[in-house]
Amino acid sequence: MTHGTRSHGPVADGRHAVVVGGGLAGITTALALADAGVRVTLLEGRPRLGGLAFSFQRGELTIDNGQHVYLRCCTAYRWFLDRIEGAELAPLQDRLDVPVLDVARPEGRRLGRLRRDALPVPLHLGRSLATYPHLSLADRAKVGRAALALKGLDLADPALDTQDFGSWLAAHGQSARAVEALWDLVGVATLNAVASDASLGLAAMVFKTGLLSDPGAADIGWARVPLGELHDRLARKALDSAGVRTEVRTRVTAVSHDVNGRWRVEVPGETLEADAVVLAVPQREAHELLPEGALDAPERLLQIGTAPILNVHVVYDRKVLARPFFTALGSPVQWVFDRTEASGLRAGQYLAVSQSAAQDEIDEPVAALRERYLPELERLLPPARGAEVKDFFVTRERTATFAPTPGVGRLRPGARTKASGLYLAGAWTATGWPATMESAVRSGVSAADAVLGALGRPRPRHLFEFEEAA
Numbered sequence: 001m002t003h004g005t006r007s008h009g010p011v012a013d014g015r016h017a018v019v020v021g022g023g024l025a026g027i028t029t030a031l032a033l034a035d036a037g038v039r040v041t042l043l044e045g046r047p048r049l050g051g052l053a054f055s056f057q058r059g060e061l062t063i064d065n066g067q068h069v070y071l072r073c074c075t076a077y078r079w080f081l082d083r084i085e086g087a088e089l090a091p092l093q094d095r096l097d098v099p100v101l102d103v104a105r106p107e108g109r110r111l112g113r114l115r116r117d118a119l120p121v122p123l124h125l126g127r128s129l130a131t132y133p134h135l136s137l138a139d140r141a142k143v144g145r146a147a148l149a150l151k152g153l154d155l156a157d158p159a160l161d162t163q164d165f166g167s168w169l170a171a172h173g174q175s176a177r178a179v180e181a182l183w184d185l186v187g188v189a190t191l192n193a194v195a196s197d198a199s200l201g202l203a204a205m206v207f208k209t210g211l212l213s214d215p216g217a218a219d220i221g222w223a224r225v226p227l228g229e230l231h232d233r234l235a236r237k238a239l240d241s242a243g244v245r246t247e248v249r250t251r252v253t254a255v256s257h258d259v260n261g262r263w264r265v266e267v268p269g270e271t272l273e274a275d276a277v278v279l280a281v282p283q284r285e286a287h288e289l290l291p292e293g294a295l296d297a298p299e300r301l302l303q304i305g306t307a308p309i310l311n312v313h314v315v316y317d318r319k320v321l322a323r324p325f326f327t328a329l330g331s332p333v334q335w336v337f338d339r340t341e342a343s344g345l346r347a348g349q350y351l352a353v354s355q356s357a358a359q360d361e362i363d364e365p366v367a368a369l370r371e372r373y374l375p376e377l378e379r380l381l382p383p384a385r386g387a388e389v390k391d392f393f394v395t396r397e398r399t400a401t402f403a404p405t406p407g408v409g410r411l412r413p414g415a416r417t418k419a420s421g422l423y424l425a426g427a428w429t430a431t432g433w434p435a436t437m438e439s440a441v442r443s444g445v446s447a448a449d450a451v452l453g454a455l456g457r458p459r460p461r462h463l464f465e466f467e468e469a470a
């Protein structure tokens with residue numbers, strides 16, 4: 001048990017909330033409730049906090065299970081970084097600038113950039129689009145028109161979720177090349193699905209918020225330290241000083257209502273009593289733990305599909321990439337990040353290749369992936385041709401995100417259940433966002449808000465500041 005000094009909230013009254021799951025959703029819920037003066041216990045089955053965004057040791061190196069990025073428009077995740085005092089360790093670019101390397105042209109490799117300038121939306125992307133070499137002139141004009149049509153879509157219209165983004169793009173004159181070189185380039189990384197597999201509602205949400213809201217909305221941020229430094233060490237420090245009792249290696253096996261109207265949370269060797277319980281676990285685990293009658297159609301949780309992300313990790317004996325990251329066209333390689341400094345590598349360079357929507361590759365043996373990706377990296381990065389590969393390994397996250405398929409919107413429940421005092425959180429709940437760190441934090445805030453309402457406690461203002469920043 002850990003009790004620290006309370007820095008954000010009033011002293012806790014007798015009310016006790018148990019948060020199950022120490023991913024970003026659960027950490028957020030716990031911090032928010034503790035800041036509002038509720039006594040909180042956070043229970044996590046694994047030996048660390050951070051859920052799907054974590055680090056592990058491989059010899060001397062600290063490796064992330066998968067490259068994570070966020071955008072300036074992710075106001076809730078940015079609030080979270082501030083709250084755990086980690087914002088400086090995961091800074092944003094000053095201005096969106098994505099190097100896009102095309103290696104499929106007969107005339108050889110060609111580098112393009114997706115950049116923004118200081119003009120108002122949508123002109124902030126106009127110059128970059130006008131000079132983007134990976135699209136024909138005709139395609140550039142059509143992309144501009146489709147972007148304007150996208151901007152006009154009403155995100156509150158539930159019909160958007162019944163259509164797929166690929167068909168919408170085709171109906172708006174987008175060629176296969178425009179989909180590959182622009183829409184999927186951004187969409188696959190943010191939605192974890194190609195356009196034809198993605199809900200128009202979620203895709204419109206991503207493109208409207210990221211590219212068509214505020215000029216700086218799509219500026220990219222990423223951790224310059226291992227993810228575990230943020231989501232485990234700093235999060236744990238913040239939870240401790242907020243007075244949260246945090247228990248790792250503590251898997252919840254059952255949640256039930258007792259006769260006095262309180263909740264009983266079972267973990268091996270202990271039963272905790274609580275006034276409120278928040279299940280901040282993945283949808284399948286939530287389904288297992290939900291008591292009978294807590295949701296009208298609990299089977300919907302099991303109908304939410306999942307989608308994999310594969311990361312290929314390569315350590316070279318020398319520097320082969322001069323930029324912090326780039327993305328590729330005409331190659332199976334999607335996004336490549338330089339993780340040398342973050343991992344603690346002292347000599348050579350460590351690149352993480354992030355492969356979203358990796359259904360076809362997620363179960364491939366390491367040898368087959370090595371045979372595919374090393375030559376591809378040599379094609380993209382000429383200095384890699386003479387370099388020695390010191391280490392090659394992969395990390396596989398089979399259930400990295402929920403699948404953002406058309407129709408998924410009606411399957412995602414909100415924070416409240418029909419059982420009073422029992423709430424849901426998680427990137428998969430109804431936040432309007434795809435499965436991202438932003439969605440996880442937003443869900444945690446919503447769940448905390450619902451608990452505070454039920455316990456009759458005021459919402460701490462600072463908790464909702466990100467809504468104003470949006």
Ligand SMILES: Cc1cc2nc3c(=O)[nH]c(=O)nc-3n(C[C@H](O)[C@H](O)[C@H](O)COP(=O)(O)OP(=O)(O)OC[C@H]3O[C@@H](n4cnc5c(N)ncnc54)[C@H](O)[C@@H]3O)c2cc1C
Nearest residue numbers: 021023024025045051052066068069252426427436437440
């Ligand atoms: C490889 C990869 C790359 C990604 N890239 C990005 C990216 O670039 N940008 C981005 O924004 N997002 C990205 N994501 C998605 C992002 O990581 C997730 O959306 C987010 O971390 C989910 O947080 P969560 O708290 O909702 O769920 P989880 O992280 O799944 O947390 C749930 C927690 O509950 C625990 N738990 C489950 N059952 C129990 C139980 N019975 N008792 C106790 N504890 C339990 C689990 O151990 C887990 O820690 C990526 C994900 C992966 C895997």
